Amino acid sequence: MKVRIGLEIHVQLTCLRSKLFCSTPSNYYDKPPNTCVCPVCLGLPGVLPVPNKKAIEAALMVALALNCEIAPKIVFVRKHYFYPDLPKNYQISQYDGPGMIPYARNGYLTIVVDGVKKIVRIRRINIEEDPGRLTYPTGSMITSPYSMVDYNRSGVALLEIVTEPDMESPKEARAFVEKLMAILEYLGVTDTSIEGAFRVDANVSIEGGERVEIKNIGSMKDVEKALNYEILRQRKVLESGGKVLREVRHWDPHKKVTVPVRGKEFEEDYRYFPDPDLPPIIVTKEWLEEIRRKMPELPDARIERFTKQYGLDEYRANILVLSKWLADLFEECAKMYSDYKKLADWLITDFLRWVKELNIDPKKRSWNPRSIVSLLQAMDRGLISVRMAKELMPKVVAEGIDVEKFIEEQKISKITDEKLLESIALEVFRENPKAVKDALKNPKAINFLVGGVMKKTRGRADPELTVKIVKRLLEAVEKGELSI
Amino acid sequence: MDWIRQPAYRLVELFRSDPSKIVDYVDSVYDRIQRVEPLVKAFITIRSREELLEEAQRIAKNVDSYVLPGILVAVKDNISTRGIRTTCASRMLENYVPPYDATVIERLKRAGALILGKTNMDEFAMGSTTETSAFFPTKNPWDLSRVPGGSSGGSAAALAAGEATLALGSDTGGSIRNPAAFTATYGLKPTYGLVSRFGLIAYASSLDQIGPMARCVEDLALLLQVIAGFDPRDATSLPVAVPNYLEELNRLWHEEPRLRIAVLRSLVEVSEEGVRKVFEDALNKLCSRHECEDVEVPYRDQIVAAYYIVAMAEASSNLARYDGVRYGLKTSFEGRSWIDVYTEVRTKGFGYEVRKRIALGAFVLSAGYRDAYYLKALRFRRLLKEYFDGLYKRFDIVVSPTMPILPPRLGELVSDPLRMYMADINTVIANLIGCPAISIPIGFYNGLPVGLQAMSKPLNEVTLLYLGKELQESLGYANLVSEVIR
Numbered sequence: 016m017k018v019r020i021g022l023e024i025h026v027q028l029t030c031l032r033s034k035l036f037c038s039t040p041s042n043y044y045d046k047p048p049n050t051c052v053c054p055v056c057l058g059l060p061g062v063l064p065v066p067n068k069k070a071i072e073a074a075l076m077v078a079l080a081l082n083c084e085i086a087p088k089i090v091f092v093r094k095h096y097f098y099p100d101l102p103k104n105y106q107i108s109q110y111d112g113p114g115m116i117p118y119a120r121n122g123y124l125t126i127v128v129d130g131v132k133k134i135v136r137i138r139r140i141n142i143e144e145d146p147g148r149l150t151y152p153t154g155s156m157i158t159s160p161y162s163m164v165d166y167n168r169s170g171v172a173l174l175e176i177v178t179e180p181d182m183e184s185p186k187e188a189r190a191f192v193e194k195l196m197a198i199l200e201y202l203g204v205t206d207t208s209i210e211g212a213f214r215v216d217a218n219v220s221i222e223g224g225e226r227v228e229i230k231n232i233g234s235m236k237d238v239e240k241a242l243n244y245e246i247l248r249q250r251k252v253l254e255s256g257g258k259v260l261r262e263v264r265h266w267d268p269h270k271k272v273t274v275p276v277r278g279k280e281f282e283e284d285y286r287y288f289p290d291p292d293l294p295p296i297i298v299t300k301e302w303l304e305e306i307r308r309k310m311p312e313l314p315d316a317r318i319e320r321f322t323k324q325y326g327l328d329e330y331r332a333n334i335l336v337l338s339k340w341l342a343d344l345f346e347e348c349a350k351m352y353s354d355y356k357k358l359a360d361w362l363i364t365d366f367l368r369w370v371k372e373l374n375i376d377p378k379k380r381s382w383n384p385r386s387i388v389s390l391l392q393a394m395d396r397g398l399i400s401v402r403m404a405k406e407l408m409p410k411v412v413a414e415g416i417d418v419e420k421f422i423e424e425q426k427i428s429k430i431t432d433e434k435l436l437e438s439i440a441l442e443v444f445r446e447n448p449k450a451v452k453d454a455l456k457n458p459k460a461i462n463f464l465v466g467g468v469m470k471k472t473r474g475r476a477d478p479e480l481t482v483k484i485v486k487r488l489l490e491a492v493e494k495g496e497l498s499i
Numbered sequence: 500m501d502w503i504r505q506p507a508y509r510l511v512e513l514f515r516s517d518p519s520k521i522v523d524y525v526d527s528v529y530d531r532i533q534r535v536e537p538l539v540k541a542f543i544t545i546r547s548r549e550e551l552l553e554e555a556q557r558i559a560k561n562v563d564s565y566v567l568p569g570i571l572v573a574v575k576d577n578i579s580t581r582g583i584r585t586t587c588a589s590r591m592l593e594n595y596v597p598p599y600d601a602t603v604i605e606r607l608k609r610a611g612a613l614i615l616g617k618t619n620m621d622e623f624a625m626g627s628t629t630e631t632s633a634f635f636p637t638k639n640p641w642d643l644s645r646v647p648g649g650s651s652g653g654s655a656a657a658l659a660a661g662e663a664t665l666a667l668g669s670d671t672g673g674s675i676r677n678p679a680a681f682t683a684t685y686g687l688k689p690t691y692g693l694v695s696r697f698g699l700i701a702y703a704s705s706l707d708q709i710g711p712m713a714r715c716v717e718d719l720a721l722l723l724q725v726i727a728g729f730d731p732r733d734a735t736s737l738p739v740a741v742p743n744y745l746e747e748l749n750r751l752w753h754e755e756p757r758l759r760i761a762v763l764r765s766l767v768e769v770s771e772e773g774v775r776k777v778f779e780d781a782l783n784k785l786c787s788r789h790e791c792e793d794v795e796v797p798y799r800d801q802i803v804a805a806y807y808i809v810a811m812a813e814a815s816s817n818l819a820r821y822d823g824v825r826y827g828l829k830t831s832f833e834g835r836s837w838i839d840v841y842t843e844v845r846t847k848g849f850g851y852e853v854r855k856r857i858a859l860g861a862f863v864l865s866a867g868y869r870d871a872y873y874l875k876a877l878r879f880r881r882l883l884k885e886y887f888d889g890l891y892k893r894f895d896i897v898v899s900p901t902m903p904i905l906p907p908r909l910g911e912l913v914s915d916p917l918r919m920y921m922a923d924i925n926t927v928i929a930n931l932i933g934c935p936a937i938s939i940p941i942g943f944y945n946g947l948p949v950g951l952q953a954m955s956k957p958l959n960e961v962t963l964l965y966l967g968k969e970l971q972e973s974l975g976y977a978n979l980v981s982e983v984i985r
Binding site for chain 1: 577578579585587592595597598599601696697698699700701703704705731732733734735812813815816819820821822824825826832833834837838841861864865866869870873874877
């Protein structure tokens with residue numbers, strides 16, 4: 016059964032200093048409620064919106080990066096609905112209708128899933144203002160006797176990016192969101208690590224069923240999880256002979272299920288019309304060219320460059336490039352270290368693992384490429400073993416240590432003292448007579464003994480030397496020169 | 500010294516030579532207010548004499564640095580004044596005190612003018628008589644049984660009753676010119692975008708303009724000078740250089756150019772007899788010096804309809820924000836759904852006329868009707884503009900009576916809504932096409948004032964002021980103040 020998925024993604028332009036239509040700071044994220052507001056974003060009587068030129072430019076940049084057709088004029092419209100988080104009871108947005116047009120349309124984005132390239136079409140992009148936020152004294156809408164409104168978010172510049180239903184699996188949907196977020200990050204318009212910087216709604220239908228809309232997906236991982244759940248649910252309904260009805264469902268990120276949202280009794284009429292307070296903004300070719308010139312290298316171009324310049328395969332290049340900070344770090348390291356593949360592997364695996372394990376926000380850190388390079392070089396020069404390198408990685412990640420200096424100071428370099436290693440190996444032999452017998456029969460079983468030495472030296476034993484010593488001792492046992 | 504009838508431009512000269520006189524002037528106006536305000540009811544809020552005298556003394560110390568030192572200005576109550584309650588004559592905003600000043604108020608303060616108080620108006624500027632005010636109607640100082648016009652009726656009445664020297668009004672479909680005509684005062688609706696709307700509580704954003712009101716042309720020019728000019732806080736504000744209106748007016752006055760004047764003949768014909776007679780007399784005077792020609796008014800049946808469709812559509816949107824959550828009329832929230840709360844607030848807070856216009860506006864914007872009403876009205880608006888653009892190529896000025904009727908009695912017009920809306924036909928044109936228009940007092944009929952409206956191409960306010968000056972000098976209706984007899 017074929018699955019069709021379309022996405023509607025709301026992204027804040029977090030790069031801006033001020034909101035979309037007033038000069039109030041837009042970095043409201045950790046501010047107390049209703050402290051990031053002014054008469055304009057509170058919709059006080061008599062105020063007027065004035066478009067933030069930087070926001071328009073950022074929006075145009077996104078449209079160019081997503082290969083969109085750009086409207087000759089940016090027309091803002093009023094979308095009317097009453098809701099307490101909306102100070103004017105209309106939202107300044109965009110619409111496709113007589114005298115109205117989204118500022119960007121008909122774009123596309125390429126994603127790679129399991130090595131297969133795919134084009135996802137973008138239907139349109141709107142630029143609009145974010146509403147405020149409702150909060151509840153008890154934390155729940157149902158048990159609270161009243162709700163509270165925080166207008167800090169009100170008026171923050173938002174893009175609404177709508178795709179065609181071109182994705183056929185949750186994995187593809189996640190890949191799309193990841194790619195989109197990477198592009199936004201490369202453009203420097205959105206810091207996707209900020210909570211609330213993006214929200215995803217997904218439309219999903221299975222052959223033979225109606226389209227279901229899932230709202231409130233707040234992270235890239237949840238895009239995949241929510242869709243997996245929903246597709247499974249729809250399959251079960253269809254398999255048991257039921258019908259999938261057209262409805263709106265809510266993603267509950269804690270219970271990891273989608274739940275139906277009470278349907279509207281009637282189709283809402285938003286009474287769109289062009290906002291008379293905002294004359295259309297003319298988009299000239301010259302302006303677009305100027306914006307295009309300011310655009311940085313985008314992920315696709317960088318992936319291609321990584322494969323050419325560093326000889327990486329597309330898989331590694333893709334992983335590095337989709338996290339801009341990681342790709343930047345890779346390139347910094349690559350200036351000092353030329354085994355690019357080894358560098359890429361260590362960054363993608365151990366380094367990244369520790370970044371996650373140590374709960375570090377990689378975008379807020381200034382990384383020390385020298386530390387990573389010093390680790391790889393210490394390994395190359397035989398100063399430390401692979402195992403020691405792995406053990407030192409958290410210190411590289413957390414403290415950015417210079418590995419060579421560190422092992423000198425801590426005297427934790429590799430143990431290459433043959434006599435010392437031999438005495439440790441003997442100890443291992445005595446403690447594990449059965450393993451010695453096994454190793455005499457099966458040469459592969461010597462790994463257990465080597466591992467024993469490593470354990471006793473906390474990984475500092477020179478692995479090659481240890482193997483040599485273990486083999487030599489085994490020979491001695493076999494010949495009867497050594498008894499244990 | 501008769502402070503009450505002095506025009507602002509002469510007061511400024513007097514104060515410059517003797518700043519201490521500002522205090523005498525402020526005192527006299529307050530005495531006048533105490534005497535006539537109970538009869539006229541022009542103001543919703545009047546600031547205290549003490550507060551203003553204090554401000555006057557501060558300004559008196561530095562008269563030379565101000566354009567309008569100490570001049571008392573009455574401000575329509577839909578223009579935001581920081582710290583002074585701004586009600587729009589609505590229960591909805593009865594206790595609303597703006598935390599910011601409208602751009603025009605900032606400019607007035609910078610010019611050293613004194614904000615005397617906030618004047619009565621039709622609720623949210625919706626009306627032509629000042630009777631839809633939620634608080635009380637204002638009386639016409641020339642005949643207390645009649646309305647002063649609207650919606651800026653309080654501002655006009657304050658001028659005609661000698662309660663202020665200058666006034667600000669707002670004009671969405673004639674709300675400055677209509678009361679100016681009914682009170683024998685001068686009122687100008689500037690070109691759309693010449694005066695910042697920032698801080699003007701919106702009725703219909705694409706039609707609204709703040710404008711000056713005064714008792715003579717020179718004062719009109721003086722006040723326009725202070726409030727006009729580009730404002731980065733209003734995206735519809737025009738980035739143009741503002742001429743020196745008084746200088747330009749004087750230059751034209753000496754050059755005496757012959758104007759090409761178009762007369763909207765059919766609008767004269769449908770006017771009341773008294774209006775027609777007074778208008779023809781004034782027109783004869785004009786035609787003796789200028790080139791006059793009758794022209795047609797096309798689409799007469801559609802103009803008012805198109806105007807009300809656009810105005811109500813925008814109003815339904817602009818007035819959506821009044822829900823009692825952040826400001827304005829409050830009611831209890833706890834345990835109630837927001838829909839409940841909103842419904843109660845909006846039912847109690849808005850008067851009948853406002854609710855009607857919101858409902859009609861929401862209707863003409865709704866899916867299925869938008870094409871037939873709203874979009875058609877927009878197309879009509881473009882058509883009308885094209886016609887007038889053509890006229891302005893052939894003529895400098897287009898004239899008609901400001902209002903087709905004399906000031907009606909209280910209750911007379913408001914009970915006949917279609918007649919009330921139709922009476923706007925002469926004035927709404929300028930708002931639909933965005934051009935400037937002036938109302939000039941040209942005489943009385945049975946003791947009731949009549950005004951002449953002149954329109955010109957956009958940004959040609961100077962020519963309107965020139966025509967106003969010519970009629971002012973030839974007819975002598977300058978600095979009129981009614982005795983206000985019960």
